Amino acid sequence: MEFFNGKRYRTLDYEMKRLYGSKVVKLSVDGGFTCPNRVNGGGCIFCTEQGSSEFTGDHSGKRLSITQQLECQREIMSQKWQSDKYIAYFQSYTNTFAPVSVLKARYDEALATGVMGLAIATRPDCLGDDVLELLASYRCPLWVELGLQSITCHHKLNRGYPNEVYVDAAKRLRKHGIPFVTHVIFGLPWESREEMLSTVRFAAQNGTWGIKLHMLYIDRTAPLGALYQQEPFHVLTLEEYADLVTEAIAILPPNVVVHRVTGDGKRENLIAPQWSRNKRNVLNTIDKMMVQKGYVQGCKTDDTTANE
Ligand code: SF4
Numbered sequence: 001m002e003f004f005n006g007k008r009y010r011t012l013d014y015e016m017k018r019l020y021g022s023k024v025v026k027l028s029v030d031g032g033f034t035c036p037n038r039v040n041g042g043g044c045i046f047c048t049e050q051g052s053s054e055f056t057g058d059h060s061g062k063r064l065s066i067t068q069q070l071e072c073q074r075e076i077m078s079q080k081w082q083s084d085k086y087i088a089y090f091q092s093y094t095n096t097f098a099p100v101s102v103l104k105a106r107y108d109e110a111l112a113t114g115v116m117g118l119a120i121a122t123r124p125d126c127l128g129d130d131v132l133e134l135l136a137s138y139r140c141p142l143w144v145e146l147g148l149q150s151i152t153c154h155h156k157l158n159r160g161y162p163n164e165v166y167v168d169a170a171k172r173l174r175k176h177g178i179p180f181v182t183h184v185i186f187g188l189p190w191e192s193r194e195e196m197l198s199t200v201r202f203a204a205q206n207g208t209w210g211i212k213l214h215m216l217y218i219d220r221t222a223p224l225g226a227l228y229q230q231e232p233f234h235v236l237t238l239e240e241y242a243d244l245v246t247e248a249i250a251i252l253p254p255n256v257v258v259h260r261v262t263g264d265g266k267r268e269n270l271i272a273p274q275w276s277r278n279k280r281n282v283l284n285t286i287d288k289m290m291v292q293k294g295y296v297q298g299c300k301t302d303d304t305t306a307n308e
Contacts, residue, residue, distance in 0.1 A: 002254055002298075008290040009249045009297040012210070012259045016085075020141075023083040026119060027073035029066055030092040031106045036126065037160040038093070042223070044147070045158050046185070048269065049221040050092060066109045074113075087141065089119040096122040096131045096144075104134055117141030119181075124148075124169030125161040136176040143179040143209065146170075151199045153190040158223075163202070170206040179209035181259055186244045187216030187273075189233040193244065200248040204256060204305040211256055213248055214263035215241050218271040225271055238275040242285045246295055251305045254298035261286055 004014045016024035037043050064072065070088055077086075088110035096103060107118055117140045124146050135142060151163050173180045182203035186196050203211060215236060218228050236244070245261050252258070262282045276282065290296070 003296060008287070008295060009252075009258045009261075010254065010256065012257055015257045020085060020116070022085060023081055024085040024087055024116070025077045025081050025083050026087050026089045027070050027077060027115065028089045028091045029069045029073070029110060031066060031090045031095050031110075033090075033093045033095050033097050035094040035123070036097055037123065037158070041160045042158060044149070044160070045156075045223040045227065046149075046216065046219070047222055048219045048265065050266075066106060067113055070110060070113045070115065086115040087117045087119055088113070088115040089121070091121050094122050094126050095120045096126045100130050100134050103131065107134075107138070111138075111140065119143050119145060121145040121147070123161065124166045127169045127172065129172070132172055132176045132178065135178050143181055144173060145181040145183060145212070147183045148199060148203060149183060149185045150188055150191060150196070151202045152195040153188055156190050157188070167206055170208070174207050181210035181212055181257075182206075182208040183212045183214065184248075185214050185216050186241060186248075187236040189216075193247075196244055197247055197251065200251060201305050204252055204301075209257060210259045211248075211252060212260040213245055213258070214260065215273060215276055217263045217265045217276060218273075219265050219269045220271055221266075221269050225269075228271060235272045238273070238282065238285055241273075242282070242289045245286050246289045246293055247300075249290065249297050250293075250295045250300035251302075252297055253301050253305060254296075256297075258297070 004010045007014060013023065035043065038047065074086060090110070110118060118138065120135070120142070122144060127144070135144065146166065146169065147159070148166050149157055149159060154163070170180065184199050184203065188196070200211065218235065219225055249258065262279055263276060264279070267277060270277065
């Protein structure tokens with residue numbers, strides 16, 4: 001069994017050190033975009049006021065430029081991490097939802113601050129060929145992040161695109177040699193445990209380079225917050241969540257990079273689950289359960305999850 005520098009799964013930190021020789025720090029940035037699903041369709045029901053991104057460098061309300069945000073984030077992160085390698089993470093809303101000339105100007109502004117690469121969160125229905133050509137033209141480390149969340153109850157989530165759109169985007173991203181990360185939510189009240197894991201299988205089958213696993217996070221500023229308060233439903237316990245994460249890691253091929261296994265949100269807006277406040281405890285519980293189950297990433301990979 002392969003271990004990843006002591007961890008039982010391929011963390012982003014492990015992978016960045018392996019590829020670039022030292023720690024790479026992500027700096028979250030609000031690129032000033034919107035989201036077509038919020039503009040035209042009310043948005044995903046879990047989406048918060050900030051477009052599901054509470055920690056960008058522009059939470060000051062001052063409309064900082066991309067350069068200012070990155071400088072500000074770098075200052076904060078340099079107190080936490082000893083590293084001179086940074087990636088600008090365009091996190092808020094849909095960061096390919098603009099004409100290509102605008103996208104290029106904003107990505108170039110970020111790169112001009114000295115970051116070594118870009119991570120771009122977007123929707124699979126906002127990845128036209130012109131956008132992919134632009135992304136593929138960058139010679140720096142770059143990946144795209146796609147909010148798939150669930151393949152079985154995306155209508156209830158108001159995700160706003162069918163699964164086939166993800167499949168098509170994944171195919172075209174692979175064709176252009178652009179790695180992508182898939183976001184998955186565990187704990188949606190309409191799904192069984194097996195259905196939640198089926199989304200992980202689906203992402204692996206479609207050649208995802210990385211995965212972000214999140215617990216369903218009920219924020220009072222999201223439509224889901226109002227729904228939950230009207231009609232509360234079962235929210236995963238920490239043990240149930242850790243069980244799902246460990247099973248997901250077991251079925252993921254060992255080459256998939258596990259970017260996250262826990263979520264973050266604005267503490268003052270959190271309704272549930274309260275245990276998610278203690279991130280360290282969530283991570284420790286997952287690590288301990290991996291050991292108890294005797295799991296390491298990929299130990300349950302089979303024909304339904306293997307990727308090339
Ligand atoms: S795609 Fe992202 S930004 Fe748009 S509504 Fe959904 S979660 Fe919010």
